[in-house]
Amino acid sequence: MNSIVPSSLLSFCMTFVSCIAKESPQQVSKESSILIENDNKYMEIATFAGGCFWCTEAIFLEIKGVKKVVSGYIGGTTLNPTYSEICTGTTGHAEAIQITFDPSEVGFEDLLEVFFGTHDPTTLNRQGADVGTQYRSAIFYHSEDQMKKAQNYITLIAKEKLYDREIVTKVSPATKFYDAEDYHQNYYNQNASQGYCQMVIAPKLEKLRKYYSSKLK
Numbered sequence: 001m002n003s004i005v006p007s008s009l010l011s012f013c014m015t016f017v018s019c020i021a022k023e024s025p026q027q028v029s030k031e032s033s034i035l036i037e038n039d040n041k042y043m044e045i046a047t048f049a050g051g052c053f054w055c056t057e058a059i060f061l062e063i064k065g066v067k068k069v070v071s072g073y074i075g076g077t078t079l080n081p082t083y084s085e086i087c088t089g090t091t092g093h094a095e096a097i098q099i100t101f102d103p104s105e106v107g108f109e110d111l112l113e114v115f116f117g118t119h120d121p122t123t124l125n126r127q128g129a130d131v132g133t134q135y136r137s138a139i140f141y142h143s144e145d146q147m148k149k150a151q152n153y154i155t156l157i158a159k160e161k162l163y164d165r166e167i168v169t170k171v172s173p174a175t176k177f178y179d180a181e182d183y184h185q186n187y188y189n190q191n192a193s194q195g196y197c198q199m200v201i202a203p204k205l206e207k208l209r210k211y212y213s214s215k216l217k
Helices: 053-060 110-116 144-159 195-211
Strands: 032-038 043-051 066-074 093-099 137-141 170-173
Touching: 032 170, 043 053, 043 110, 043 195, 053 093, 053 195, 066 144, 093 137, 110 144, 137 144, 144 170
Parallel strands: 137 170
Antiparallel strands: 032 043, 043 093, 043 137, 066 093
16 A cells, blocks of 8 residues: 555554444435534534544544544444444445535545545455455445545546555445444544554554644644
8 A cells, every 4th residue: 555645645654453224324414414513613523434433433523623533433224233243244234434524614525635645445345354344445425415525536536646556445325324332433442552553543543643733624
């Protein structure tokens, strides 16, 4: 994998250690998907899958403009899946995060930059030692605008040949997102001394802070 990513999208090699009723797509609008929080500010939602959600959650919690990150499951066929079911790889779901962000502070393209710069989009159903469809690379869009931006971004980095292998990230309409169990939420910040956090997540965050300092809170 080539570690160079386009323009300000400085990529870095990541260290990987294993962590261990059919849904219909949500209606997609032509505009950005937005919601209104209690402070009456317009927010947008993004849903990414890029391997173990403990890692992706920890990364995006540090990004400026991100208001909330929820770890969960999406893209499968089992209703109300559990973590133990997800780990079998038979439910069809991906471990994913759903990000609520303020588009006046951070753009969807900025999130794409961080997403592609912090995982390997060229390994099919795998991130390092984590193997299975639940660890696939995927973007689940909530609007036509997000779909086009994601597709254009993939086309750009493929054209620039920033990776030695083909990008396998799938761009699909968002289906029902199931929140993961409570102990998975904010996992790194609540378990920073745990072995996996020290060995895998901490080094990723260190590199994130080095290469993406302008995007951090």
